[in-house]
Amino acid sequence: MNQEIAAALIAAGAAVAGGVVTGWFTWGAARRQADAAWAAGQRQADAAWAAGRRQADAAWAAGERQADAQLAVARQTLSAQARAVERDVRRAAYVAFLGKADAAHRALLAHQAALGTVDGPARRREFEAAQAAVREALNVVRLEGPDDVVTAAETLESALSTTPAGYETAGRDFLAAARAALTGA
Template identity: 35%
Template sequence: MNSDWVVAVIAAASALLGSGITGWFSRGAGVRQAEAAAKAGSEQAQALIQTVSETLAEQRRQQSWTVRRDVYAQFLAAASGGTIDETTSSGLMAVSTRRSVFSESEIRRAFQLVRLEGPDEAAARARELTNLLLRHMPEINQRPGIPSGTARELSAAMEAFVHAARRALGR
């Protein structure tokens, strides 16, 4: 009977030792698996954060582009002036004419918006056009039609601003 006990103890010890070794290796594999899962989860989270950041940055760029384009359009509208119809009568005849009218306050306000939105090149071209308009505004607003020399200057300054604005907008 003594040998039966020895065999039973050896078998039990072998089973326990085998279970312990298997458990140890299983635990090691489980830890490695958990670490790999954590790393993969972290990488996925980082990728998601990067995607969201890039999307938000693109939305900010698009919004900034839209605001800048609108500011440039407002400046061009102010710099293009409005038109009014005038009717003058001389004797029995009434004569209708259209003439350009520029609003100093609209031009200055629109210029300040361009200055605020930038960039410096567009603001510099807007300043040149604004200064030109303000310098010639009395003669433009008092007569129908713009004198040809002034019209050429204004046209060149307007084109320079449009060119700078397009460059700023990436076009």
């Protein structure tokens, strides 16, 4: 064999062997690079998932706080409205009672002035009807309360048959109790 051919065959064999060795090392490096890229991508995906989860949790908590705040405002509004309605109903009951008590007091004075006259019996019936209206209005006050106002109203109803000064005092006491109940004092 010719020396040149032998050298060429050796060179060709070395090139093939070197290519296989180089390819093996290149393939190993490429695999390590792909594994590193995969791991980096996995870490990035895990971090994105964790960040998204924290963001979703924070949004959920913020939504709950907002809903709680809106619910608290709604409760306060409803409570204020309920107190206003209760106050209006009580005020109407107190006004009606006071109006009927005043009408009964005037009927009593008219009856007393008509005693021994032809109008006496008619004035007596008017006073009795007015007293019945006072008792009916007193029952409404008893339902609406509170106890201080009920006590003052019962005292005013009893004072219809006392002196005018006793009636006036009982009337002032009822007004004071009613005002205190309506203003929350």
